[in-house]
Amino acid sequence: MDLHPDFTPNPVQAAIAAWRSQPGALLPVLHAVQDSLGYIPRDAIVVMAEALGLTRAEVSGVISFYHHFRTTPPGQHIVEICRAEACQAVGARQLEAHAKSRLGLNYHQTRADGQFSLEPVYCLGNCACGPSIRIGDVVHGRVSEARFDDLLAGLAIQAVELPG
Amino acid sequence: MTVRVFVPNDTTALAMGGDALAQELAAVATQRGLDLELIRNGSRGLCWLEPLVEVETARGRVAYGPVSVADLPALLDAGLLEGATSHPLCQGLTEEIPYLARQHRLTFARIGVIDPLSIEQYCDHQGFRGLERALQMAPAAIVGEIKSSGLRGRGGAAFPTGIKWETVLNADPGQKYIVCNADEGDSGTFADRLVMECDPYMLIEGMVIAGLAVGATRGYIYLRSEYPLARRILDTAIERALAAGYLGDSVLGSGRAFQLEVRLGAGAYICGEETALLESLEGRRGMVRPKPPLPALKGLFGRPTVVNNVLSLAAVPFILDRGAQAYADCGVGRSRGTLPVQLAGNVQRGGLVELAFGITLRELIEDFGGGTLSGRPLRAVQVGGPLGAYLPATQWDTPLDYEAFAAVGAVLGHGGVVLFDDTVDMGEQARFAMEFCAVESCGKCTPCRIGSTRGVEVIDRIRAGDRPEANLSLLNDLSSTMVDGSLCAMGSMTPIPVRSVLQHFSEDLRPTDNRRR
Numbered sequence: 001m002d003l004h005p006d007f008t009p010n011p012v013q014a015a016i017a018a019w020r021s022q023p024g025a026l027l028p029v030l031h032a033v034q035d036s037l038g039y040i041p042r043d044a045i046v047v048m049a050e051a052l053g054l055t056r057a058e059v060s061g062v063i064s065f066y067h068h069f070r071t072t073p074p075g076q077h078i079v080e081i082c083r084a085e086a087c088q089a090v091g092a093r094q095l096e097a098h099a100k101s102r103l104g105l106n107y108h109q110t111r112a113d114g115q116f117s118l119e120p121v122y123c124l125g126n127c128a129c130g131p132s133i134r135i136g137d138v139v140h141g142r143v144s145e146a147r148f149d150d151l152l153a154g155l156a157i158q159a160v161e162l163p164g
Numbered sequence: 165m166t167v168r169v170f171v172p173n174d175t176t177a178l179a180m181g182g183d184a185l186a187q188e189l190a191a192v193a194t195q196r197g198l199d200l201e202l203i204r205n206g207s208r209g210l211c212w213l214e215p216l217v218e219v220e221t222a223r224g225r226v227a228y229g230p231v232s233v234a235d236l237p238a239l240l241d242a243g244l245l246e247g248a249t250s251h252p253l254c255q256g257l258t259e260e261i262p263y264l265a266r267q268h269r270l271t272f273a274r275i276g277v278i279d280p281l282s283i284e285q286y287c288d289h290q291g292f293r294g295l296e297r298a299l300q301m302a303p304a305a306i307v308g309e310i311k312s313s314g315l316r317g318r319g320g321a322a323f324p325t326g327i328k329w330e331t332v333l334n335a336d337p338g339q340k341y342i343v344c345n346a347d348e349g350d351s352g353t354f355a356d357r358l359v360m361e362c363d364p365y366m367l368i369e370g371m372v373i374a375g376l377a378v379g380a381t382r383g384y385i386y387l388r389s390e391y392p393l394a395r396r397i398l399d400t401a402i403e404r405a406l407a408a409g410y411l412g413d414s415v416l417g418s419g420r421a422f423q424l425e426v427r428l429g430a431g432a433y434i435c436g437e438e439t440a441l442l443e444s445l446e447g448r449r450g451m452v453r454p455k456p457p458l459p460a461l462k463g464l465f466g467r468p469t470v471v472n473n474v475l476s477l478a479a480v481p482f483i484l485d486r487g488a489q490a491y492a493d494c495g496v497g498r499s500r501g502t503l504p505v506q507l508a509g510n511v512q513r514g515g516l517v518e519l520a521f522g523i524t525l526r527e528l529i530e531d532f533g534g535g536t537l538s539g540r541p542l543r544a545v546q547v548g549g550p551l552g553a554y555l556p557a558t559q560w561d562t563p564l565d566y567e568a569f570a571a572v573g574a575v576l577g578h579g580g581v582v583l584f585d586d587t588v589d590m591g592e593q594a595r596f597a598m599e600f601c602a603v604e605s606c607g608k609c610t611p612c613r614i615g616s617t618r619g620v621e622v623i624d625r626i627r628a629g630d631r632p633e634a635n636l637s638l639l640n641d642l643s644s645t646m647v648d649g650s651l652c653a654m655g656s657m658t659p660i661p662v663r664s665v666l667q668h669f670s671e672d673l674r675p676t677d678n679r680r681r
Contacts, residue, residue: 023465024427026447031389031428058448065449065606066430068389084351085546086582088596089509090537122433122550122600124390125354126179127582128211128507128514137392141179 011036012044016051025052026062030069039070067119075110075117077155079103080134083120086127091144095131096120098145102152115156166199167245170218170225172276173204174361175393176354181232182215188233189217192240200245206362208276209516210263216276218258221247227255263513263532268494270502271478272518275362281400283408286365292410294484298373299418306377307333310480312488314500319345319436319473320548320577320653322499322566328470331460332378335468340380342371343445343464343471346387346394347429347436350549352508352580356474358516360387360394363478364401365410368424370477372415373484374470375422383424384464386441389431398426433550433604437652438471440606451606452652473578475504494520499565509546509582510536519564526560529583540585544593544669548577550600551657553664554584554593573667575660590669594662595623601658611646612655618642619662629675636666636673 015032019025049059063069105118126132129141171186213229226247242251278285311326348356371383439453463469499521512534544554553574598619607613626635643659650656
């Protein structure tokens with residue numbers, strides 16, 4: 001089939017096309033969709049289920065099982081706070097309380113202004129230099145309350161500069 | 165003459181500012197007209213010194229750390245590029261740093277030394293020699309070598325790796341798989357991550373050898389999504405290994421195929437359990453499967469499958485290259501070889517410590533760890549991740565050995581050692597163990613799914629002073645039910661940390677206002 005050079009399939013179709021012939025395709029497809037859209041829209045579930053020969057319930061069941069997958073749009077920055085023991089030993093519980101109050105969010109919530117989502121994470125593998133957080137794909141170590149505020153301030157500056 | 169300067173590129177070095185430091189160093193070098201070659205190596209695993217900058221000199225590599233961007237001008241003025249030792253951040257020759265010099269690095273011998281993605285440097289440091297030898301051997305001989313080495317699964321269960329391989333070798337002919345469990349979810353552990361980020365070809369080599377040994381032509385690395393950097397490095401390493409002929413349809417022209425790909429998990433601790441991992445790889449919820457059938461006979465897509473932890477597979481190239489005896493010569497009793505321990509939490513000198521089995525926990529936390537980061541007295545040490553016991557001072561003389569730990573009701577697990585100072589509320593830690601199980605349980609069996617939630621509630625009642633005696637006895641009952649009635653280690657081991665708190669730190673389970681704090 002000749003495709004018009006400008007044709008770009010939507011991310012859901014592209015993910016399906018890339019993976020459907022592979023065994024165990026569902027997780028890679030879900031990752032690909034979420035990587036491009038930021039979340040997995042309800043409409044995508046129908047398309048993926050049909051293409052992979054699964055029921056919608058099966059696809060929804062997989063999405064809801066894994067903490068990483070989300071069905072609502074995330075904020076511009078996803079802030080993940082490590083809640084696991086090695087970070088607890090160096091003040092993760094206090095950092096968690098500080099992050100919640102500073103962002104005005106509980107876990108699994110996104111701010112109304114769309115700037116931030118707050119998520120818990122159980123270990124980022126930076127256990128000798130905690131407390132650790134992850135913002136996007138970047139892990140930060142030894143995050144004190146002051147450093148957390150600095151990191152947020154850095155993001156806010158970017159957010160102001162970017163559009164324009 | 166061009167000076168070679170190393171700035172590590174693993175998650176911890178980056179989390180401590182490694183990238184900004186490397187950029188600044190490059191910029192300053194241009195400004196000052198310095199003749200240096202900047203190499204992004206892996207981490208030496210001396211995490212408290214990250215970012216650890218090394219400079220190559222005639223005497224060997226000289227280390228400086230932890231280096232911040234702000235330190236750079238003064239360091240350069242003090243003679244960084246000549247390997248000058250006068251600056252307070254200078255740690256001397258890297259190889260002579262006691263923390264490193266006292267280790268017995270077999271698996272981690274190359275780590276931090278080389279550029280992780282350079283096949284040339286990997287080969288210059290004994291890389292792919294084990295594979296070359298394995299290609300000359302019959303499958304049963306490779307399996308025999310692993311059996312004689314005494315290697316036991318480093319993921320936590322400590323099952324003899326050679327026996328697992330033998331089962332897969334002797335299983336039905338046809339499609340077989342090698343699955344690497346890289347779902348390193350235990351808090352306090354990062355050894356798998358270091359292998360993948362700092363020496364990925366070692367893991368690839370170990371998996372190809374496993375494939376040759378059991379007749380598997382396809383491998384998957386099931387990697388947790390919390391490790392995005394490991395993902396990028398592994399993907400690139402696989403691409404380059406394929407181009408260089410170490411993977412593909414005919415490994416090094418032998419006519420034997422091995423294809424390898426990385427598959428990402430999605431934030432589910434239970435997928436570190438091998439059958440849940442297989443379900444996840446097949447595209448389903450990570451629900452634990454009953455055993456039997458063993459994955460070795462009926463694993464991925466119903467086919468015979470070796471499921472091994474990263475560290476188990478990473479130990480394989482050494483064993484094939486240097487022989488089973490060289491590996492078995494280390495260790496004590498039935499715990500042969502070395503154990504990569506990870507020192508974490510409230511610790512002065514956190515990092516990766518690879519040692520022969522047998523050193524005591526106390527030597528590890530005092531001699532290597534240097535005590536707590538806060539400087540306050542050490543109170544509890546959790547070994548083996550969230551399903552491992554909290555050990556009180558009276559147990560710190562236990563040697564690191566699977567059997568010795570089992571004898572005191574503890575586990576070595578994946579070798580994570582997490583220190584807590586005396587500000588820890590052990591009641592809170594017991595509660596968290598149950599809470600974590602409630603969050604991460606796959607839900608397949610009732611004792612784990614419901615028991616964990618009830619466990620949180622009972623601990624809350626005890627801590628609130630609500631009929632503490634009756635509720636403590638209920639908590640013990642509940643723990644027994646979880647131990648006896650759960651399908652996998654998640655439910656059956658969650659009571660281990662809880663019971664260790666009941667046994668050794670019961671004062672912290674009294675109502676909040678009656679406690680010493």
